[in-house]
Amino acid sequence: MDDLLAGKSCGRCHDGLAVFGVALSLTLLTLAVAWWRTDLHALLAKVEPAVAAVEISEGGTTPPTPIAAGSGVVISADGLMITNAHVVSATDQNGAPVKKLLIMVKMADGTVRTAKVLGKSPLYDVALLRLDDTANLHPLVLADSSKFRVGD
Numbered sequence: 001m002d003d004l005l006a007g008k009s010c011g012r013c014h015d016g017l018a019v020f021g022v023a024l025s026l027t028l029l030t031l032a033v034a035w036w037r038t039d040l041h042a043l044l045a046k047v048e049p050a051v052a053a054v055e056i057s058e059g060g061t062t063p064p065t066p067i068a069a070g071s072g073v074v075i076s077a078d079g080l081m082i083t084n085a086h087v088v089s090a091t092d093q094n095g096a097p098v099k100k101l102l103i104m105v106k107m108a109d110g111t112v113r114t115a116k117v118l119g120k121s122p123l124y125d126v127a128l129l130r131l132d133d134t135a136n137l138h139p140l141v142l143a144d145s146s147k148f149r150v151g152d
Helices: 016-030 040-050
Strands: 051-058 065-074 080-083 101-107 112-121 126-131
Touching: 040 051, 101 126
Parallel strands: none
Antiparallel strands: 051 065, 051 101, 065 080, 080 126, 101 112, 112 126
């Protein structure tokens, strides 16, 4: 955990900055409609505070053993975050599910929060997390899909 707080990652996980960059890239793709209607700098300023790096560790070890990394996006002020199901579906070296997950979320502003899995769908590779600390969250406003047109 100290390594995560110091901005370092384990050898088996992506570099925290690289994970953040991938998360930001994926978030921009989901906002494709806004892409050509908005200044890129304004779009980045709006999206960046909602994007976070997610690191999964085995919580029963001291220090916690990092086992997976990914990214997520805050979608509500009460701490809901979406990420990929494969990120939070951690298994040990024998393929057994890890019983005690420690989920650490590093926000764009550098703050680190813990989270819990509320649910996941391996079929759609999506998971919903709840952040334990909801102070100063900046959720991403998702588009209204009913307003999309063919080609958007």
